[in-house]
Amino acid sequence: MQIKLDNLRKTYFSGGKDGGRKIEAVSGVSLVIPENSIFGIIGKSGAGKSSLVRLMSLLEQPDSGAVYYGKKRVDNLTKRELVLMRRTIGMIFQNFNLFSSRNAWMNVAYPLEICGKPEKERRRRAEELLDLVGLGDRIDAPISTLSGGQKQRVAIARALATNPGILFCDEATSALDPNTTRSILSLIREIQRKMNLTVVMITHQMEVVRDACESVAVIDGGKVVECGSVRDIFANPGTETTKEFIRSVQNSHGDVVQWSSRAGAYELRFVGSSTESPVLSEATRKFGVSFNILAAGINRLIDGEVGYMEADISGSDGEIDAVIAWLNDNGVLVQKKGAGSFGGK
Numbered sequence: 523m524q525i526k527l528d529n530l531r532k533t534y535f536s537g538g539k540d541g542g543r544k545i546e547a548v549s550g551v552s553l554v555i556p557e558n559s560i561f562g563i564i565g566k567s568g569a570g571k572s573s574l575v576r577l578m579s580l581l582e583q584p585d586s587g588a589v590y591y592g593k594k595r596v597d598n599l600t601k602r603e604l605v606l607m608r609r610t611i612g613m614i615f616q617n618f619n620l621f622s623s624r625n626a627w628m629n630v631a632y633p634l635e636i637c638g639k640p641e642k643e644r645r646r647r648a649e650e651l652l653d654l655v656g657l658g659d660r661i662d663a664p665i666s667t668l669s670g671g672q673k674q675r676v677a678i679a680r681a682l683a684t685n686p687g688i689l690f691c692d693e694a695t696s697a698l699d700p701n702t703t704r705s706i707l708s709l710i711r712e713i714q715r716k717m718n719l720t721v722v723m724i725t726h727q728m729e730v731v732r733d734a735c736e737s738v739a740v741i742d743g744g745k746v747v748e749c750g751s752v753r754d755i756f757a758n759p760g761t762e763t764t765k766e767f768i769r770s771v772q773n774s775h776g777d778v779v780q781w782s783s784r785a786g787a788y789e790l791r792f793v794g795s796s797t798e799s800p801v802l803s804e805a806t807r808k809f810g811v812s813f814n815i816l817a818a819g820i821n822r823l824i825d826g827e828v829g830y831m832e833a834d835i836s837g838s839d840g841e842i843d844a845v846i847a848w849l850n851d852n853g854v855l856v857q858k859k860g861a862g863s864f865g866g867k
C-alpha cells in the first residue's frame with residue numbers, strides 16, 4: 523500500500539502548554555512512499571523521526587496535514603475504524619516490546635488473541651510465522667532464553683500476525699551488533715518480497731539505508747531536507763547532513779582506503795557503468811591531465827554500487843575544466859572539495 527504524507531505538522535510543549543517551550547517536532551512534512559518497497563527515513567537524534575513515525579502509524583494525530591494509506595485518508599478515523607486500520611500495520615521497535623511472561627509463540631499470537639481468533643488457529647499461524655523468521659525450533663522458548671536477534675525475529679513474526687500491508691521498523695536494529703543487524707535486514711528484505719509489504723525503516727544508521735532501502739528521506743529539524751533513491755543520494759548528496767551520514771558509513775567499514783593524510787582537491791563519484799570502465803585512463807589520454815589518487819572506496823547498495831575517490835588533478839585550468847565536463851558526461855560526478863554538491867543541486 524502506498525503511504526502519502528501531506529504537509530504534516532506536530533508541535534509539542536515541554537513543561538506544559540502555558541508558558542512551556544514550543545517544539546515543532548514535525549514541521550510540514552510531505553512524502554510519497556511507494557507501495558511494495560523499502561523506504562528509509564534517516565535523521566540524527568532529535569530530528570523528529572519518532573514523532574513522524576507516530577503520525578504515520580496512527581499512534582498520534584497531527585496538528586494539521588493528512589496521512590493517506592493508498593487512496594484512503596487515515597489520520598481522522600473514528601475509534602472503531604482506527605482499530606480495524608491498525609490491523610493493516612505491523613510495527614517493530616528497538617527494544618522489541620515483547621511480553622517476558624509469554625513464550626515465543628504466545629507473543630506472536632497476541633494480536634490474533636485481540637482479534638478473537640480461536641487458540642488452534644493462533645497456534646498454527648504463530649508456528650507458520652516463527653518458521654518464516656527462522657525460529658521454527660524455538661516455538662515454546664521463554665523470551666528470556668532468546669538472544670537480541672532472536673527476540674527481534676519474534677517481534678517481526680508478531681508484527682506480521684494479522685497479515686499487514688505496511689511494516690514500520692522504528693530503529694529496529696539499533697540495539698543489535700553488526701552481524702545480527704545484517705541478518706535482520708536481510709530477513710526484512712526477504713519478508714518484504716514474499717509478502718509484498720511497504721516497509722518504512724526509521725533509523726539514525728546509514729548502514730541500514732545502504733543495506734536495505736531503495737529510497738530514503740533525510741530529515742533534520744522536523745523537515746525533509748533531501749529525498750530520493752538511495753543510489754542517487756549516495757552518488758550526489760545535496761546537504762551537509764546527508765554527506766555526514768555517508769561519511770559515517772565510509773569510515774566505519776573501511777570502505778574508503780586513504781593512503782595519504784592529505785585530502786585530494788577533488789571528490790569523484792562513480793555510478794552505474796562508470797564503476798566498471800577505465801574512465802580515468804581514458805581521461806588522462808584524451809586531455810593530457812594526470813590524477814593523483816589519495817583515497818578510494820566503494821559503497822555496495824541493494825541495487826548497484828557507488829564508487830568514491832579523492833584525487834588531485836594536474837593540468838592547466840582549461841584542461842581540468844574540460845576533463846571534468848567529459849567525466850560528468852561519462853557518469854563520473856566531480857566536485858571540488860568543499861564546493862557544495864555535485865551538479866549544482
Ligand SMILES: Nc1ncnc2c1ncn2[C@@H]1O[C@H](COP(=O)(O)OP(=O)(O)OP(=O)(O)O)[C@@H](O)[C@H]1O
Binds near residue numbers: 545565570571
Ligand atoms: N511527547 C513529547 N513532548 C515534548 N516534546 C517532544 C515529545 N516528543 C518529541 N518531542 C521533542 O520533539 C523533538 C523531536 O523528537 P523525536 O523524538 O521525534 O526525534 P528523533 O529523531 O526520534 O530523536 P531520537 O533518535 O533521539 O529518538 C525533540 O526536540 C523532542 O524533545
